[in-house]
Amino acid sequence: MPDDEHRIDERLIRKINAYLEKNRDPSTPVTNLLDPEELRSRLDLTLPEGGCSLDDLYRVIDEYLEHAVRTGHPQYFNQLWSGFTLPGFLGEVITGLTNTSMYTYEVAPVATLMEMELVQRMGRLAGFEDPEGLFLTGGSNGNLQAMMIARNRALPEVKHAGFTRDARLAAFVSEEAHYSFEKAANILGLGMERVIKVGTDEAGRMLPEDLEQKIEDSRAAGLRPFFVGATAGTTVKGAFDPCERIVPLARRHGLWFHVDGSLGGTALLSPRHRHLLDGLEQADSFVWNAHKLMGLPLICSVFLVREKGRLLASNSVDGADYIFHDDGHGASDLGPLSLQCGRRPDALKLWLSWKYYGDTGYAERVDRFFDLAAYAEEIVRDTEELELMAPRSSVTVCFRYRTPGIEDLNAFNLRLRRELARSGRSLVNYGFLGEDMAIRLVIANHELTREDVELFFRNVLSAAESLLNPS
Numbered sequence: 001m002p003d004d005e006h007r008i009d010e011r012l013i014r015k016i017n018a019y020l021e022k023n024r025d026p027s028t029p030v031t032n033l034l035d036p037e038e039l040r041s042r043l044d045l046t047l048p049e050g051g052c053s054l055d056d057l058y059r060v061i062d063e064y065l066e067h068a069v070r071t072g073h074p075q076y077f078n079q080l081w082s083g084f085t086l087p088g089f090l091g092e093v094i095t096g097l098t099n100t101s102m103y104t105y106e107v108a109p110v111a112t113l114m115e116m117e118l119v120q121r122m123g124r125l126a127g128f129e130d131p132e133g134l135f136l137t138g139g140s141n142g143n144l145q146a147m148m149i150a151r152n153r154a155l156p157e158v159k160h161a162g163f164t165r166d167a168r169l170a171a172f173v174s175e176e177a178h179y180s181f182e183k184a185a186n187i188l189g190l191g192m193e194r195v196i197k198v199g200t201d202e203a204g205r206m207l208p209e210d211l212e213q214k215i216e217d218s219r220a221a222g223l224r225p226f227f228v229g230a231t232a233g234t235t236v237k238g239a240f241d242p243c244e245r246i247v248p249l250a251r252r253h254g255l256w257f258h259v260d261g262s263l264g265g266t267a268l269l270s271p272r273h274r275h276l277l278d279g280l281e282q283a284d285s286f287v288w289n290a291h292k293l294m295g296l297p298l299i300c301s302v303f304l305v306r307e308k309g310r311l312l313a314s315n316s317v318d319g320a321d322y323i324f325h326d327d328g329h330g331a332s333d334l335g336p337l338s339l340q341c342g343r344r345p346d347a348l349k350l351w352l353s354w355k356y357y358g359d360t361g362y363a364e365r366v367d368r369f370f371d372l373a374a375y376a377e378e379i380v381r382d383t384e385e386l387e388l389m390a391p392r393s394s395v396t397v398c399f400r401y402r403t404p405g406i407e408d409l410n411a412f413n414l415r416l417r418r419e420l421a422r423s424g425r426s427l428v429n430y431g432f433l434g435e436d437m438a439i440r441l442v443i444a445n446h447e448l449t450r451e452d453v454e455l456f457f458r459n460v461l462s463a464a465e466s467l468l469n470p471s
C-alpha cells in the first residue's frame with residue numbers, strides 16, 4: 001500500500017497520548033541527557049537521497065520523543081515555561097494544518113480578528129485605553145521593538161537616513177534585566193555599552209534613586225538618555241521593578257518607558273497580584289509572553305504600545321505593494337505593523353486557550369503559582385541544609401545546598417544540579433547572584449501540586465547525599 005500523506009495515521013495519536021501519559025508518571029525521567037557525540041551515535045541523522053517511507057518516519061519520531069526533554073513533566077523546572085495544555089496544543093495543530101501567515105487579512109482572516117481582539121484585551125489589562133500592538137517572536141524581540149520605537153522617536157531622521165553621527169543615546173535597565181536589551185542596542189546601532197545598568201535592591205528591584213543618578217551622570221558625560229526598560233518579573237529573581245516610581249523619572253527626563261513583562265505580565269490576570277504592575281498603565285510600551293506563565297506552546301508573545309500609531313510609524317516601509325493591497329481589506333492587514341514578513345498565527349492558540357480557561361481559570365492559575373512558590377520558599381527556610389539566596393518576589397525561588405563540610409559551595413551546587421539532571425529525576429536551572437551560584441526553581445507548570453514541589457526537594461536532598469557520601 002502506498003504511503004498516504006493526506007491522512008493522520010492513528011499511530012500518531014497513540015504516540016502522542018502515550019507520550020503525555022508518561023509525562024504524568026513521576027518515575028519517567030525528565031531527561032535522558034547524553035553528550036552530543038553519544039547522542040549522535042544513537043541516531044541516524046543522514047538525509048537519504050531517495051527519501052524514506054512513512055513507517056521509517058514514525059520510527060524516527062519515536063527516537064525523537066525518546067530523547068526529547070519532557071518539558072511537560074512535573075519535575076521540569078528548568079525554564080520560565082513548562083507544562084502541557086490541550087488548547088495550546090490544538091492551536092499548534094490547527095496552525096500547522098492551515099499553514100498561513102499573518103501579514104494580510106486576506107490569508108489569515110479569523111486569526112487576524114483574534115489577534116486584534118487579544119491586542120485590545122491585553123492592552124486594556126495593561127491599562128492602555130486604545131492600544132496598538134501585535135504578536136511577535138518573544139520577549140527579546142519585544143524589547144528590541146520598544147527600543148527601536150524609542151530610538152526613532154528620539155532621532156526621527158534615523159529611520160530613513162541612518163546614523164549620520166554618533167547620537168550618543170543611552171538606555172537604562174536594571175542589572176537584573178534580560179540580556180536582550182544589550183542585543184537590541186547592538187542591532188539598533190547604539191552599542192551595547194550604551195545600555196546602562198541601574199542598581200537593584202536585595203530582592204532584585206530597580207532602585208529609582210540610582211536610575212536618577214545614572215541618568216544625570218550619563219548627561220554629564222555627554223550622553224543622551226532616551227529609554228528606560230523596567231522589568232515585571234526578572235529572569236532569575238522574579239522581581240518586579242517599581243513602575244509607579246519609575247514613571248515620573250521617565251517623564252521628567254523625556255525617556256520612552258518600556259516594561260518587559262515577559263515573565264510577570266501574566267500577573268495582570270490575577271486580581272490578587274496585578275498590583276505588582278501598578279504604574280504600567282503609564283508606560284509607553286509593554287511586552288508580555290503568554291508562552292511563559294499562561295502555559296502556551298512557544299512562541300506566544302504580545303507587544304503593546306499605549307499611543308496608537310507609534311508602532312506603525314516605526315515599522316512601515318514603502319515598496320510592499322506586491323503584498324499589501326488597498327482593495328477593501330487593507331486596513332485590517334497587520335503586516336505593516338510588524339518587523340517580520342511571514343508571521344505565525346500565534347494569536348490562535350492563545351485565543352483558544354483563553355476561551356477554554358476563561359479569566360477565572362487564569363486568575364486561579366496565577367494565584368496557584370504564587371502560592372506554590374511560597375510553599376517552596378517555606379520548605380527552603382525550614383530545611384537546615386538549604387539556604388534561600390534572595391527574597392522571593394513571585395514564581396522563582398533561588399536557593400542552594402549548604403552544609404558545614406562543603407568548602408566550595410558554587411562547585412558543589414553545580415555538581416548537585418548536574419547530578420539531578422543526570423539522574424533524570426528533576427531538571428532545574430541556575431544563575432549567579434553576584435559571585436554565588438543559586439539554583440532557580442521556577443513554578444510555571446499549571447498542573448503542579450504541593451507533592452511535586454516536595455518531591456523536587458527530596459530529589460535535591462538525595463542527590464546531595466549521594467555526592468557527599470558516594471557508595
Ligand SMILES: Cc1ncc(COP(=O)(O)O)c(C=O)c1O
Nearest residue numbers: 138139140178233234235260262
Ligand atoms: C525578563 C525576560 N525578558 C525577556 C526574555 C526573553 O524572552 P524570549 O525568550 O521570549 O525572547 C526573558 C526570557 O526568559 C525574560 O526572562
